[in-house]
Amino acid sequence: MVPSLGELEMQVLQQVWDLQPCTERQVSDLIRQDRDIARTTVLKTLQRLESKGIIQRIPGDGPIHFKATVERKKLLPQLVRQFVNTILGGSTDPLVAYFADSRQLTAEDLKQLKSMTSRLSRDRKSNDPTQE
Known part of the structure; x- marks a missing residue:
């Protein structure tokens, strides 16, 4: 089953995918270019993603590094399917209409x-x- 991910969780995960392995500071610095958000909020989001099994810590000395446990190309189709089923009631019509418009x-x-x-x-x- 695919865990549900909020907007900030998706934004953080996108950065982890792009930067991995990466530190909380790297992710936080990039996200804070677009959002007024505290570093502690980004750290908490990383911890939530870790508890959902989406990312993991890489053992080592120095700053904590994170990497994704799920590939982008495998997770995104599952999230789209979940969106279609839960938000759109299983109908792809609104999604197709969005693309058309x-x-x-x-x-x-x-x-x-x-x-x-x-x-x-x-x-x-x-x-x-x-x-x-």
Whole structure:
């Protein structure tokens, strides 16, 4: 089961993924560029992520270092699935509508979406016994 992660937990985890192994100070310094937040809050968030099994401490002398225990490419699809099931009630329609209406999608994003939908269509056709 995927643990639920809040906005700050996701932001901290993104930094850990990008920097690992990293110290609390490294993560805190980067997050504090965008948010007015105390270092102790970042440390507490790291501790929560550790208790959820998402990151772990690396033993050693000196400052405590952290690394992720779950790869980004494995966790993010699970979090999206959890979001669709719990927030969107299992329907992907609002998500698809968001992508269709979004002005933030780059040409590369659109290319990837087209590729994914083409692959999905092919997969569905190959698994549909009425198509043979």
